Amino acid sequence: MSDFIPLSAPNLSGNELSYVTDAIRTGWVSSGGGHISEFEERLARYLKVEKTTAIQSGTAGLHLAMILAEIGHGDEVIVPTLTFIAAVNPVKYVGANPIFTDCDDYLCLDTEKVADFCQKECDFRNGKLINKKTGKHVKAVVAVHVFGNMTDMYALGELAQKYNLKIIEDATEALGSYYKETGEFAGTVSDFGVYSFNGNKIITTSGGGAFTARDPKAVDRAKYLATQAKNDDVNFVHDEIGYNYRMTNLQAAVGIAQLERLEEFIEIKRRNYELYKSAGLKLLDFQENIRSNRWFYSLITDKKDDLIGRLKESGIQSRPVWKLIHTLKPYRCCQTYEIEKAFYFHEKIVNIPCSTDLTKDDITKVVNVTTHLI
Numbered sequence: 001m002s003d004f005i006p007l008s009a010p011n012l013s014g015n016e017l018s019y020v021t022d023a024i025r026t027g028w029v030s031s032g033g034g035h036i037s038e039f040e041e042r043l044a045r046y047l048k049v050e051k052t053t054a055i056q057s058g059t060a061g062l063h064l065a066m067i068l069a070e071i072g073h074g075d076e077v078i079v080p081t082l083t084f085i086a087a088v089n090p091v092k093y094v095g096a097n098p099i100f101t102d103c104d105d106y107l108c109l110d111t112e113k114v115a116d117f118c119q120k121e122c123d124f125r126n127g128k129l130i131n132k133k134t135g136k137h138v139k140a141v142v143a144v145h146v147f148g149n150m151t152d153m154y155a156l157g158e159l160a161q162k163y164n165l166k167i168i169e170d171a172t173e174a175l176g177s178y179y180k181e182t183g184e185f186a187g188t189v190s191d192f193g194v195y196s197f198n199g200n201k202i203i204t205t206s207g208g209g210a211f212t213a214r215d216p217k218a219v220d221r222a223k224y225l226a227t228q229a230k231n232d233d234v235n236f237v238h239d240e241i242g243y244n245y246r247m248t249n250l251q252a253a254v255g256i257a258q259l260e261r262l263e264e265f266i267e268i269k270r271r272n273y274e275l276y277k278s279a280g281l282k283l284l285d286f287q288e289n290i291r292s293n294r295w296f297y298s299l300i301t302d303k304k305d306d307l308i309g310r311l312k313e314s315g316i317q318s319r320p321v322w323k324l325i326h327t328l329k330p331y332r333c334c335q336t337y338e339i340e341k342a343f344y345f346h347e348k349i350v351n352i353p354c355s356t357d358l359t360k361d362d363i364t365k366v367v368n369v370t371t372h373l374i
């Protein structure tokens, strides 16, 4: 198997085993234990926010964000079509409907089109943005920071002010990306930010996620809802309907070890990206004004399917970018607005191996197979 080059494998060669062993020795393996709060504090320090709460997954975090943004039955939420479906499903979990829009040149939500949609397709009355077509209240925007790039949060912030919209940042792919000018991290530039530590993300806790918010009280509330909305540790008092969304101590133990290496991983991702580029591969650029975590590399090609097939024959895992969500069965009847670029990128992008333990030989092999074909 040593010849196989995976797309994005976890790197667990640091203190993971040692910290997990500690957690097991103490007996705290579930939703209690010191590693959870330590992980939350370390993550908050890294992100320069007051608080984070550690949860089961990015998807759970996005669900909590929908609840905290008070999005409910019949409301509408603007989302990108070029993203992973977990960014959109939580809209449906709370009974709301997504409106799909296009991406920009860096694969993130096209904020100019969002502005056009608000201006041309909606009325702003009594502090509410009303979709002319459906008569429904457009309450929020989900901004996904795709592959380590960042959605233009300043443009989106202006729209949020103007139209009284909540902004939810899906920073599941962008932990460590920040604005060079201000140092503000992806996930901390708006009302709510969500991270994922699933196996293929830049750091992993096996499965897991984190939630943060501009208002620290919202973080407390997310933690409360994620812990079955338990008001009292002894008497089983619950004033609301909660969820079992809390991260476990075992996961957090892995997370602490992974956080120790996050900056090192980002440095390796940057170096490998440069190696691919200097070997002549046509990779999509990352934004100049962002220190990107460079989580995933996007090769632009006219021979997507051939290339994926040829790489596979050579033992190299690659993948096309997601199918556009508005074309998928659960979302086909939803409203869309001026989707163009997303179709183009869907046709042209192949994600190539980007694990942090890639060797120079691995990179040469990927480059050789690729340049041979295109």
Ligand SMILES: *Cc1c(COP(=O)(O)O)cnc(C)c1O
Binding pocket: 056, 057, 058, 059, 060, 083, 084, 086, 087, 144, 170, 172, 173, 195, 196, 197, 198, 208, 209
């Ligand atoms: C990974 C991912 C999620 C979901 O995170 P999980 O931890 O797997 O639930 C959501 N949105 C995007 C864009 C992702 O890449």
